[in-house]
Amino acid sequence: MISRIxxxxxxxxxxxxxxxxxxxxxxxxxxxAGLNSKQKxxxxxxxxQFAGKPGPKGATGPQGPAGQQGPIGANGKDGAAGPxxxxxxxxxxxxxxxxETALPSGKTEIGVWSFTNHSTGRSWTTISWPLxxxxxxxFEMQWIGVGESSTAQCPGNFENPAATAGxxxxxxxxxxxxxxxxxxxxxxxxxxxxxxxxxxxxGKTESWGRxxxxxxxx
Numbered sequence: 001m002i003s004r005i006x007x008x009x010x011x012x013x014x015x016x017x018x019x020x021x022x023x024x025x026x027x028x029x030x031x032x033a034g035l036n037s038k039q040k041x042x043x044x045x046x047x048x049q050f051a052g053k054p055g056p057k058g059a060t061g062p063q064g065p066a067g068q069q070g071p072i073g074a075n076g077k078d079g080a081a082g083p084x085x086x087x088x089x090x091x092x093x094x095x096x097x098x099x100e101t102a103l104p105s106g107k108t109e110i111g112v113w114s115f116t117n118h119s120t121g122r123s124w125t126t127i128s129w130p131l132x133x134x135x136x137x138x139f140e141m142q143w144i145g146v147g148e149s150s151t152a153q154c155p156g157n158f159e160n161p162a163a164t165a166g167x168x169x170x171x172x173x174x175x176x177x178x179x180x181x182x183x184x185x186x187x188x189x190x191x192x193x194x195x196x197x198x199x200x201x202x203g204k205t206e207s208w209g210r211x212x213x214x215x216x217x218x
Contacts, residue, residue: 103131103217110161113170113196114210120200124186127170127213128193135218136190141168143183146175154214161214168215170196177207 103109109130117123133139142154154169156162163169170183179199186195200207 101132102134103129103215105217106165108163108214108216110212110214112210112212114208115196115198116206116208117198117200118206120205123198123200123207125196125198125209126188126193127196129191129215132191133168133215133217134191136168136215139166139168139190139215139218141185141194142170143185144169144171146172148172156214158212161212163214163216165216166218168194168213170211170213172209172211174211175209177201177204178209 111127111130113125113127115123115125140153142151144150144154144157150156153164153167154162154171155164156169156171158171158173161169161171175198177200179201184197186197188195198207198209
């Protein structure tokens with residue numbers, strides 16, 4: 001059969017026909033080697049006539065194994081964590097905080113007071129020491145009324161209250177419609193604070209006052 005094709009097509013035609021057959025069967029790159037441009041065109045034309053349609057897409061193959069971890073970056077950010085360093089030595093003890101419950105000797109604490117009474121009779125205002133005043137029963141209490149001068153025990157005023165060691169000083173900035181220019185002192189007990197008692201002046205239905213205080217521990 002091949003001899004009859006050879007007689008019909010000649011040697012060159014036979015070669016082209018065989019190459020076209022090989023190209024149609026999928027060996028295009030191999031088959032086209034060694035042909036001139038005209039022969040390549042003839043082979044492509046013949047191969048198109050005999051080439052089959054592409055087959056269906058094959059199933060996805062199984063996932064391959066994970067690759068090895070790449071090298072650590074040059075910036076060091078991807079490097080493994082280093083070992084934990086040794087614990088540092090304990091620092092020096094800091095100064096004691098303000099945890100005292102009693103006013104230290106020679107220290108002063110200050111504050112303000114006020115009252116308003118909307119009726120006749122007596123009224124009270126309470127003063128509580130932030131820190132306890134130990135031994136306050138022996139302290140001297142003084143009232144510095146509105147416009148009165150300071151004393152040796154109470155050298156301040158209502159704007160800048162002050163007291164010498166062992167003194168409790170109460171300064172008045174304003175007192176209106178009271179029977180006296182100074183109040184009565186009442187302990188609650190005195191180590192925790194005191195109470196100022198005022199009396200409304202006769203015939204008045206309202207009284208008020210305000211001021212400051214200071215105390216210094218012995």
